[in-house]
Amino acid sequence: MGSVRRVATIARHTFKESVRERVLYNLIVFALLLIAAAILFGTISVGIEEIILVNLVLSSISVFGLLMAIFIGIGLVSKEIERRTIYNILSKPVTRAEFIVGKYFGLLLTLLVNTLIMTSGFYLALLYEKRRLEAADLVPLGAICFILLQFALVVAVAIFFSCISTPILSAVFTFCLYVIGNLLGDIRWFGQESQSRALEMLTSTLYYLLPNFGDFNFIARAAHGESVPSYLLVSNTCYAALYVTVLISAAVLIFEEREFR
Amino acid sequence: MKDATPGARRLWTRRMCSFIIVSGLLLLWPLQKSIDAERGPERELTDVLYLPSGTILRRLSLGYEGLLADIYWTRVVQYFGRRRMANVTRFDMLGPLLRITTDLDPQLLVAYRFGSIFLAEKPPGGAGRPEEASALLRRGIVANPDYWRLWEDLGFIYYWDLKDYPEAARIFRAGSQRPGAVIWMEVLAAMVAAKGGEVQTSRFLWSEIARQAETDSIRKSAEEHLMALDAQEQLQRLNEGLDRYRRQAGHPAHSFQELVAAGWLKAVPKDPSGVPYTLTPDGRAALAPESKVDFRLLQ
Amino acid sequence: MLAVETIHLTKDYQVGFWRKRPRRAVDDLNLAVELGEVFGLLGPNGAGKTTTLKMLFRLVFPSAGSARILGKDIGDIPVHAYVGYLPENPYFYDHLSPEEFLNYAADLFGLSADERRRRVGRLLEQVGLQEARDVPLRKFSKGMVQRLGIAQALINDPQVVFLDEPMSGLDPLGRHEAGDLILRLKAEGKTVFFSTHILSDAEALCDRVAILNRGRLQGCGELNKILSLGISLTELTLEDPSPELLRELLPLTCSTVKTGARVRLEIPSATDISRVLEVVLRGQGKIVSLNPVKMSLEDYFMKKVAAPVEGSGEKGIVSSGG
Numbered sequence: 001m002g003s004v005r006r007v008a009t010i011a012r013h014t015f016k017e018s019v020r021e022r023v024l025y026n027l028i029v030f031a032l033l034l035i036a037a038a039i040l041f042g043t044i045s046v047g048i049e050e051i052i053l054v055n056l057v058l059s060s061i062s063v064f065g066l067l068m069a070i071f072i073g074i075g076l077v078s079k080e081i082e083r084r085t086i087y088n089i090l091s092k093p094v095t096r097a098e099f100i101v102g103k104y105f106g107l108l109l110t111l112l113v114n115t116l117i118m119t120s121g122f123y124l125a126l127l128y129e130k131r132r133l134e135a136a137d138l139v140p141l142g143a144i145c146f147i148l149l150q151f152a153l154v155v156a157v158a159i160f161f162s163c164i165s166t167p168i169l170s171a172v173f174t175f176c177l178y179v180i181g182n183l184l185g186d187i188r189w190f191g192q193e194s195q196s197r198a199l200e201m202l203t204s205t206l207y208y209l210l211p212n213f214g215d216f217n218f219i220a221r222a223a224h225g226e227s228v229p230s231y232l233l234v235s236n237t238c239y240a241a242l243y244v245t246v247l248i249s250a251a252v253l254i255f256e257e258r259e260f261r
Numbered sequence: 262m263k264d265a266t267p268g269a270r271r272l273w274t275r276r277m278c279s280f281i282i283v284s285g286l287l288l289l290w291p292l293q294k295s296i297d298a299e300r301g302p303e304r305e306l307t308d309v310l311y312l313p314s315g316t317i318l319r320r321l322s323l324g325y326e327g328l329l330a331d332i333y334w335t336r337v338v339q340y341f342g343r344r345r346m347a348n349v350t351r352f353d354m355l356g357p358l359l360r361i362t363t364d365l366d367p368q369l370l371v372a373y374r375f376g377s378i379f380l381a382e383k384p385p386g387g388a389g390r391p392e393e394a395s396a397l398l399r400r401g402i403v404a405n406p407d408y409w410r411l412w413e414d415l416g417f418i419y420y421w422d423l424k425d426y427p428e429a430a431r432i433f434r435a436g437s438q439r440p441g442a443v444i445w446m447e448v449l450a451a452m453v454a455a456k457g458g459e460v461q462t463s464r465f466l467w468s469e470i471a472r473q474a475e476t477d478s479i480r481k482s483a484e485e486h487l488m489a490l491d492a493q494e495q496l497q498r499l500n501e502g503l504d505r506y507r508r509q510a511g512h513p514a515h516s517f518q519e520l521v522a523a524g525w526l527k528a529v530p531k532d533p534s535g536v537p538y539t540l541t542p543d544g545r546a547a548l549a550p551e552s553k554v555d556f557r558l559l560q
Numbered sequence: 561m562l563a564v565e566t567i568h569l570t571k572d573y574q575v576g577f578w579r580k581r582p583r584r585a586v587d588d589l590n591l592a593v594e595l596g597e598v599f600g601l602l603g604p605n606g607a608g609k610t611t612t613l614k615m616l617f618r619l620v621f622p623s624a625g626s627a628r629i630l631g632k633d634i635g636d637i638p639v640h641a642y643v644g645y646l647p648e649n650p651y652f653y654d655h656l657s658p659e660e661f662l663n664y665a666a667d668l669f670g671l672s673a674d675e676r677r678r679r680v681g682r683l684l685e686q687v688g689l690q691e692a693r694d695v696p697l698r699k700f701s702k703g704m705v706q707r708l709g710i711a712q713a714l715i716n717d718p719q720v721v722f723l724d725e726p727m728s729g730l731d732p733l734g735r736h737e738a739g740d741l742i743l744r745l746k747a748e749g750k751t752v753f754f755s756t757h758i759l760s761d762a763e764a765l766c767d768r769v770a771i772l773n774r775g776r777l778q779g780c781g782e783l784n785k786i787l788s789l790g791i792s793l794t795e796l797t798l799e800d801p802s803p804e805l806l807r808e809l810l811p812l813t814c815s816t817v818k819t820g821a822r823v824r825l826e827i828p829s830a831t832d833i834s835r836v837l838e839v840v841l842r843g844q845g846k847i848v849s850l851n852p853v854k855m856s857l858e859d860y861f862m863k864k865v866a867a868p869v870e871g872s873g874e875k876g877i878v879s880s881g882g
Contacts, residue, residue: 095270095274096274097274186335189339193342207293208289208290208293209286209289212293212296215293215296229299231299232296232299235292235295235296235299236296238292239289239292239293239296242285242288242289242292243285243289245281245285246281246282246285246286246289249277249278249279249281249282249285250278250282252274252278253274253275253278253279253282256271256274256275256278257264
C-alpha cells in the first residue's frame with residue numbers, strides 16, 4: 001500500500017538524519033567506556049564483577065537510549081515546523097498521520113540500531129572478561145528487550161509533546177513523565193497508605209492512566225541471572241504497543257489541527 | 262482555528278484517533294492489572310535490593326545517596342508493613358535493607374530506631390535478630406556519636422531482648438553522658454542495675470519509646486508491649502485475688518459476676534485492650550481469645 | 561474542469577496576545593484557473609498571495625469558502641500526486657545533497673527506482689545543479705536552493721505547478737532560465753500558477769493575472785486585454801528644443817520631462833499627432849524618437865493597488881470569462 005511505503009520512506013529519512021547527527025559519537029564513547037569498565041571491574045573479587053557489569057551496562061544502555069530518545073524525539077516534529085521543511089512534505093501526497101508515524105518509526109529504528117551496537121559491545125566486553133560465553137549469559141537479553149519497549153514508549157511520549165509545545169518544554173515534560181512513570185508503584189502505595197479515600201482514588205487512577213515504566217524494570221533481576229518469564233514478555237509488549245498506539249493517535253489528532261503560518 | 266473545509270478523510274481521521282485513544286486507555290486498565298499479578302507484590306522491592314552491599318551502591322549513586330536512602334527507607338516500611346498485614350512471620354530482608362539504607366545515609370536516624378525495635382523483636386512481631394539490631398545501632402552510634410537516643414535504643418535491646426542487665430545498665434550510663442541526654446537516663450541506669458527484670462523498669466522504657474516514636478509502627482508496637490505488661494500485671498493480681506477467694510469460699514470462682522456479687526470486684530475486669538478477662542474452668546483468670554493483647558511480645 | 565478554483569475563500573488570523581482580534585488575510589477570493597494556462601497571482605507584500613497558496617495545500621485551513629484543484633476538493637490529499645509546489649523561501653534538509661533530497665521526494669510520490677533515477681538526473685540538469693548533485697545542502701547559496709526548489713516541484717511530472725515567488729534569489733541568468741522553464745511547461749500542456757510581486761516577470765510569462773491587495777481581489781483578467789486597455793499615449797523625445805517651441809507645444813502635451821538636453825513629451829491620444837509634428841518641424845526641433853506607449857502592467861497594478869480598497873467580488877475592468 002502506498003501509505004506504508006510513504007511511512008517507510010519518512011522513517012528511513014528520519015533514521016538517516018539521526019545517524020548523521022550526534023548519535024554516532026555517543027556510540028563510540030559508550031563502547032569505549034564499556035570496555036574500560038569491564039577491564040576495571042575485572043580486578044575486583046570474583047563473583048561480584050559480573051553482577052556489577054551487567055547492572056552497569058544495562059543501566060547505561062537504558063540511560064543513553066533514554067537521553068537520545070528524548071533529545072532527538074522532541075525535535076522530530078518541531079524542527080521540521082521551525083525550519084519550514086514540513087511544507088515540502090505535506091504538499092506531497094503525504095497525510096499528517098503518515099508523517100507522524102513515519103517519524104516515530106524512524107527514531108525507533110535509530111534506537112534499535114543503537115541498542116544493537118551497544119549490546120554487541122557488551123558481549124564483546126564479556127567475552128574479554130570471561131573468555132567463553134555460556135547460555136546463562138543470554139539472560140540480560142530479556143532485560144534489553146524490556147529496555148527497547150521502554151524506548152518505544154518514551155519516543156511516543158516525546159513525539160506527543162513535540163506536537164503540543166516547544167522543544168525545551170517537551171524535553172522537560174517527557175523527562176518528568178518518565179520519572180513519574182517509574183514511581184507509579186510508590187505513588188499508588190502512598191495513596192493506599194494515606195487516610196484519604198479521595199487521594200487513594202486519585203493515585204489509583206494515575207497508576208492506570210499514566211505510562212507505567214516501572215513494568216519494564218528488569219535490570220536488577222537480570223543482573224542476578226533471572227530470566228524474563230515469557231508471559232511477562234507478552235503482556236509487557238502488549239502494554240507498550242497499546243500505549244504507543246494511544247500516544248501516536250493523540251499526536252496525530254493534535255497535529256491534524258496544526259496550521260503552519 | 263476554524264476549518265471550513267475539513268474534508269471526509271480528515272473527519273474520519275479525527276474519529277478514528279479519538280476512538281483509539283479512548284478504547285486504548287480503557288484497555289490499559291485490565292492489562293496493567295494482569296502485569297501486576299504476574300510480577301507479584303514485591304516487585305519494586307526486589308528491584309532495589311539486588312546489590313551486594315550499600316557501600317558499592319553508595320559509590321554508584323553519584324551524589325544521590327540521600328535520595329536512594331530515602332527510597333530504600335520507603336521500601337523498608339513497605340516491606341515490613343506488607344508482611345505484617347499478610348501475617349508472614351519471617352523478615353529476612355529487613356536486616357539487609359536496613360544495612361543498605363544506613364550505608365547510603367548514615368544519618369538517617371529513624372532507620373536505626375526502627376531497626377532497633379523490629380529487627381530485635383521476636384517473630385511474629387519482628388525479625389528476631391537482636392544481635393543484628395545491636396550491630397546496626399553500634400554503627401549508628403559511630404556515625405552519630407552525639408545522638409543519645411541511639412544509646413537508649415541499644416541499651417534497650419540488651420535489656421529487653423538479650424536480658425543482659427549489667428550491659429544494659431552500662432550502656433544507659435554511657436548514653437546518659439552524651440550531650441542533651443535526659444536526666445532520667447542515669448536514673449534508668451541505676452534502676453536497671455538494681456532491679457533488672459522489674460515490670461516498672463520495662464514499663465518505663467516502653468512508655469518512653471511510645472512517647473518519642475517517630476513512626477506510627479514504632480508507637481503502636483510500644484503501646485502493644487505496654488498493654489501486654491499491664492495485662493500481665495493485672496492477671497497476676499487477679500489470680501492472687503482469685504486464690505484468696507478460693508481459699509475463703511472453698512471453691513474456685515465460676516464467673517466474675519460471682520465475685521462482683523460477692524463484693525470482691527466492682528465490675529467485670531477488662532484487659533488493657535478493653536476485652537473482658539475470662540475465667541478458666543479451674544478458676545484462674547486468663548485473656549479472652551478475642552483479646553488484642555499478645556503475650557508473645559513479652560518473651 | 562478547472563485547474564484551480566477558489567470559491568469565497570477566506571482566511572482570518574487571530575492576532576493579539578490577550579484579546580484576539582481577527583485579521584483577515586484573504587477575503588472572499590474567487591479565482592478560476594483554466595487548464596494549460598500560466599496564471600499569475602500578483603500583489604504587494606502582505607497581500608495574501610502566500611496565504612492563498614498555503615490554503616490550497618492545506619498548510620493553513622480556510623476560515624470560510626472552499627477550493628478545488630483539478631476538480632477535487634483541497635481536502636483530498638491524494639490529488640497532491642498530480643501537483644507540484646514551490647514554497648516561498650524554501651528550506652531543505654542541511655544534511656542531504658540535492659540528489660538525495662530529490663530521491664526522497666520521488667519516494668514520497670511512489671516513483672519506481674528507474675523512473676526516479678531518470679527524472680532526478682534530468683531535473684538536476686534542467687535546473688543546472690548536476691555538478692553540485694553531491695554537495696550537502698548546507699553549502700548551497702540561495703540561488704542554488706531556489707533551483708532545487710523548482711526541481712522538486714517538478715519531480716512527479718505534475719499537471720499543475722504552484723510556484724510561490726519562483727524568481728526570488730535568482731540572478732538574471734537564473735531568472736531567464738526559470739522563465740524559459742515556465743514557458744516550456746506551458747508548451748507541455750501543464751498549468752502554472754505562480755505568485756510574484758515582480759510585474760515584469762508576470763508581464764512576460766502570464767496568460768492571465770489576478771491582483772490581490774490586502775486579501776481582496778482587485779482585478780483579474782487576460783493580460784493582453786488589460787494591457788491594450790487604458791489610456792495610450794504617444795511619447796515624443798526631442799533633442800535640445802528651444803524654449804519657444806516648448807511653449808508652443810505645451811497646450812498639446814500632457815507632460816513634459818526634461819533630462820539633460822533631452823525633453824520627453826507625452827501627447828494624449830485625443831490630440832492629432834500630425835499637428836504636433838507640424839509644430840515641431842516648423843520650430844526646427846530635433847526628433848530623437850516617437851513611440852506609442854501602451855499601459856504597462858505596472859500602471860494597471862498601481863491603479864488597482866494605490867486606489868482605496870474596493871468592495872469584494874469586483875472583477876475589474878475585464879471580466880475573466882473566456
